[in-house]
Amino acid sequence: MSTMTTETTPVLEARNVTMRFGGLTAVRSVDFTVNAGEIVGLIGPNGAGKTTFFNCLTGLYVPTEGTVSYQGTVLPPKPHLVTKAGIARTFQNIRLFANMTVLENVLVGRHTRTKEGLWSALLRGPGFKKAEKASEERAMELLEFIGLEAKRDHLARNLPYGEQRKLEIARALASEPGLLLLDEPTAGMNPQETRATEELVFAIRDKGIAVLLIEHDMRFVFNLSDRVAVLVQGEKLVEGTSEVVQADERVIAAYLGEPFEGDPGAAETAEVDAAEAGTTSTKGEAQ
Secondary structure, three states: OOOOOOOOOEEEEEEEEEEEEOOEEEEEEEEEEEEOOOEEEEEOOOOOOHHHHHHHHOOOOOOOEEEEEEOOEEOOOOHHHHHHHOEEEOOOOOOOOOOOEHHHHHHHOOHHHOOOOHHHHHHOOHHHHHHHHHHHHHHHHHHHHHOOHHHOOOEHHHOOHHHHHHHHHHHHHOOOOOEEEEEOOOOOOOHHHHHHHHHHHHHHHHOOOEEEEEOOOHHHHHHHOOEEEEEEOOEEEEEEOHHHHHHOHHHHHHHHOOOOOOOOHHHHHHHHHHHHHHHHHHHHHHO
């Protein structure tokens, strides 16, 4: 488990966050805080509402009720504005630009931190060239940080799976976040890649960036996290240190599939998933 002493200054505060899809409630009245310098794990069985909650934190969804604040300011319900405010994320499924180089993928992540406009880019004046050079230097620093500087000109699609995951993290870090959200960062990794990711997350925290992660690999979560919160059926069941959470009988029961009072059952959980997928599809068509 992480042993670094963390500050008590909240970076992220979610208050009474509820997300409904029609008459179905995917996340219910969740209060959640991440402090500066912390690594916090968010776990729960499949269908517990973890990714839905993540989407509420990052502006992909507008919570039906409640607020999400970053450094004391309520976040706007727009993903690019959330990123600009200082929160970056990766996704459960890798979302790299496959036909762009490793360096170009990281440079994409710099867009919220560059001030040059359209005319500056078209005219390619001194200001634009200076900003472009600074962005490339920062991108190379991040590639060195994750160990991919030698592959800067490789296409992202040609990287091994574990390196693609690293590249996605580097792209997120390119926006200079104060909080990094990782959605199942070790999914599909072998033990060596998982260990390397664990070391990378510690290194990110050591740079002063708080980390919130969703992960199904319990060993990974408990080794890393200062605190762990458990979501079950969209509600926060328990929160505490790794030792406290591992010893809680309710957590054990949730993972073994034992019923809880008010358990919606598999059918209603499937309805929530279907409603969420419909909402995402509608948004995509609208864009």
